[in-house]
Amino acid sequence: MAQGTLPLKPPAEVEAPPLTLGQMAWRRFRRHKLAMAGSVVMILLLVYAFGGAFFLSEEYANFTDTSIRLIGPTAGHLFGTDTVGRDILARTIYGGQISLLIGLAAAIVQVILGIVIGAFSGYYGGWIDSVLMRFAEAIMIVPTLFLLLVMAKFFGGQIPELTILGRTFSGSVVVIILIIGLTSWPRLARIVRAEFLALKENEFVVAARAIGTRPLEIIFRHILPNTIAPIVVTATLGVANAILAEAYISFLGLGVQPPTATWGNMITGATNYIESAWWLWFFPGLLILFTVLSINFIGDGLRDALDPRSRPS
Amino acid sequence: MGRYVIRRLLQAIPLLFIISIILFVLMQNMGDPLATLGGRQPTRSEDRARLARQLGLDKPLYTQYFYWLVGNDWTMIDVDGDGVAETEGRRKGVLRGDFGTSLVSRGRSATEIIFERIPNTLLLMIPAELITIVIALVIGIYSALRQYSAIDNVVTTISFVGLAMPIFFVALGLVYVFAILFQRWGLPSLPANGMFDPRIGRSPGQLLIHMILPITTIAFISFAGYSRYIRSAMLEVISQDYIRTARAKGLSSRYVLYTHALKNAALPIVTLIGLNLPFLLAGAVVTESIFAWPGMGRLFLDHLGRSDTPVVMGILLLTAIAVIVFQLLTDITYALLDPRIRYD
Numbered sequence: 001m002a003q004g005t006l007p008l009k010p011p012a013e014v015e016a017p018p019l020t021l022g023q024m025a026w027r028r029f030r031r032h033k034l035a036m037a038g039s040v041v042m043i044l045l046l047v048y049a050f051g052g053a054f055f056l057s058e059e060y061a062n063f064t065d066t067s068i069r070l071i072g073p074t075a076g077h078l079f080g081t082d083t084v085g086r087d088i089l090a091r092t093i094y095g096g097q098i099s100l101l102i103g104l105a106a107a108i109v110q111v112i113l114g115i116v117i118g119a120f121s122g123y124y125g126g127w128i129d130s131v132l133m134r135f136a137e138a139i140m141i142v143p144t145l146f147l148l149l150v151m152a153k154f155f156g157g158q159i160p161e162l163t164i165l166g167r168t169f170s171g172s173v174v175v176i177i178l179i180i181g182l183t184s185w186p187r188l189a190r191i192v193r194a195e196f197l198a199l200k201e202n203e204f205v206v207a208a209r210a211i212g213t214r215p216l217e218i219i220f221r222h223i224l225p226n227t228i229a230p231i232v233v234t235a236t237l238g239v240a241n242a243i244l245a246e247a248y249i250s251f252l253g254l255g256v257q258p259p260t261a262t263w264g265n266m267i268t269g270a271t272n273y274i275e276s277a278w279w280l281w282f283f284p285g286l287l288i289l290f291t292v293l294s295i296n297f298i299g300d301g302l303r304d305a306l307d308p309r310s311r312p313s
Numbered sequence: 314m315g316r317y318v319i320r321r322l323l324q325a326i327p328l329l330f331i332i333s334i335i336l337f338v339l340m341q342n343m344g345d346p347l348a349t350l351g352g353r354q355p356t357r358s359e360d361r362a363r364l365a366r367q368l369g370l371d372k373p374l375y376t377q378y379f380y381w382l383v384g385n386d387w388t389m390i391d392v393d394g395d396g397v398a399e400t401e402g403r404r405k406g407v408l409r410g411d412f413g414t415s416l417v418s419r420g421r422s423a424t425e426i427i428f429e430r431i432p433n434t435l436l437l438m439i440p441a442e443l444i445t446i447v448i449a450l451v452i453g454i455y456s457a458l459r460q461y462s463a464i465d466n467v468v469t470t471i472s473f474v475g476l477a478m479p480i481f482f483v484a485l486g487l488v489y490v491f492a493i494l495f496q497r498w499g500l501p502s503l504p505a506n507g508m509f510d511p512r513i514g515r516s517p518g519q520l521l522i523h524m525i526l527p528i529t530t531i532a533f534i535s536f537a538g539y540s541r542y543i544r545s546a547m548l549e550v551i552s553q554d555y556i557r558t559a560r561a562k563g564l565s566s567r568y569v570l571y572t573h574a575l576k577n578a579a580l581p582i583v584t585l586i587g588l589n590l591p592f593l594l595a596g597a598v599v600t601e602s603i604f605a606w607p608g609m610g611r612l613f614l615d616h617l618g619r620s621d622t623p624v625v626m627g628i629l630l631l632t633a634i635a636v637i638v639f640q641l642l643t644d645i646t647y648a649l650l651d652p653r654i655r656y657d
Contacts, residue, residue, distance in 0.1 A: 134328060137328050138328045138329075138332040141332060142336070143594065146598075146629055154340075251599065252598070270485060281481070285486075288479055292476075
C-alpha cells in the first residue's frame, strides 16, 4: 500500500500569525505622526524632569539667596532666578517631577473611581444605578474649578509632610491628587456605564452568568476588558487635564505649597512682577504647554489606534 | 413639551440637594470665619462666642444646613447666650431666595453682593462668547470645506495649542506684549488692570479699552475648542448623502452650505455653546484674578479665602442652577432645530 506518495507541498507563503490587539494598535499609532511627535516630546520632558535631577540637587532648587533675586536668564542661571533668588531651571526640573506625578496619580484615582462606579452602575442598574448616577450628575453641575478650589481649601494643610524615596513632599501634593481624582471621575464613569449597558446583554455575559460566575468576576474579568479602549483614551487625556487643574489651583495659591515646586505654583505671584520679570511665568508655562500638548496628541493617536471605528475629532 | 420641561426641572431638584449638602459640609472646614471679624486685633474669646451665637455658627451642622435651606423665622433662637431662645429668627432660607447674610461684609445679604458682581462678569463673558462663536463659525466652516488646506492646518495647530494652554499663560503673555512691551516701545499700549483708570475716571471708552485684553484671553481659549468642534461637525455633515444629492441636483454650493449643511451642523454646535456657557463663569476665576477685574470669579476667591459660607454657597448654587437651566435650554433648542426630536 503505497500511500502518501504525493508530497504535501508547504504553502508558498507562510501566513503570518494574526496580530494581537496591541500589535494592531501599535501599527496604527505609529502612523499617527502627531501622536508619535507627542510621544517623543513626552519622553524628552520625562528625561528633563527626572534626568535633570542628576545634575542639580533639590537643595539647590529650594535654596534661597535674596541677593540674587529676580536675575534674568544668564549663563549662571539659564532660566533666571525667582523672587527669593531660587534658580528657576532647577525648580522647573523638580517642579516637573511633581506636576507629572500629580497628573499621573490623579488620572489613576480618576480611572479607579470611574471604572468601579461606572461598572457597578451599568451592570447592576436599578437603584444602585440611580443613586450613583445622580451623585455623578450632582458633581458635574458645579464647574470643576469651583469644586477644586472649595475642596483644596477644605483639605488644605491637613496632611503632614511626607517622605517618599528620600524626598520630602508637602502634604498638599497628596491633597491635590485626591481632589483632582475625586472631581474628575463622573465623565469616565458615564462612559464606562454606557459600555456596560451595551455589553451586559451579550451572549458571553449571559453564558458566564448561566454557569454561575460571580458578578464581580463577570464585571472585571469578562466585561471590563472589552471597554478598555475608551478608558485608555480618557485616562490619557485625564493626565493632561490633571496637570492643567493642578496648575490652576496652584496658580491661585490653594495648591501645592512652596518650597515644593510645581509648574503651577512657580507662576503664583508672577502677575506682580509682570513688568520686570517675564521669565518667572514664561518657562514653567511653556513646559505646561508642551506637556499638555504632547499628551493630547498621544491621546488622539490612541483613540485612532484603539478604536478605528471612531472618527478622528 | 411643557410636561417635559416640568419633568426635567423636577429631576434637577435632587441634584441640587445632593450638591448643596456636599458643598455645605465642605464649607464647614474652611477655616474660621470669626478670626477676621475682630478687625486688626484677634477676636476675643467672649466676642467669638457671642458672634458664633449671633451668626448661628454654634449650632450643629445639620441645624445650620436646615436653617440655611428653609430659614429660621418660624422659630426662636438664643442670641444672648442665657440658654433661653427668645429672639425671633430672621432668615428666610435658600428655598425662599434668601442666601443669608455675608459673614465678611456684615449686614449685607449674599444675594446683593453676588448680583452686584454678576454684570461685571457678564460684561466680559458675553462679548467674548459672541466673538468666539462668530470667528469659530467662520473659520471652522472654512477649514471643513477646505480640509487639509494651508489655512486648515494652521487653524488646527492653533486650536491644539489653545486647548493645551493654561489661561494664565495666555493672559500673562498678552499683558506682557500689549501692556508692557508696547509701552516700552512707545506704541499705544493697553491697560492690564481693573475696569477703569482712576486718573481718567469711569467712561465707556475707558471700560472698552480695559475689556480688550481679558476678552481676548477668554476668546482665545474658547476659540480653540469651538473651531475644532465646528470643523468636525461640518465635516461629518458634508460627507452625508443628502449633501451629495443636493449638489447633484445642481444647487449652488453656497445654497447647499447655508440651507442644507449648516442647519444640520447646528445641532452639535448648539450643544457645545449651551453646555459651555455656564462654565465660562468658572473660567473667569483665573482671568479676573490676573486682570484685577471685579467680577464673580474674584468675589468667589476673595470670599472663599475668608470662609464666607453664605456668599460662596450662593455663587456655587447659582452657577449650578445656571448649568441646569442651560442644559434644559439646549435640549429645547434641539427640538426646535430638529423635527425628528420629540420629547413627549
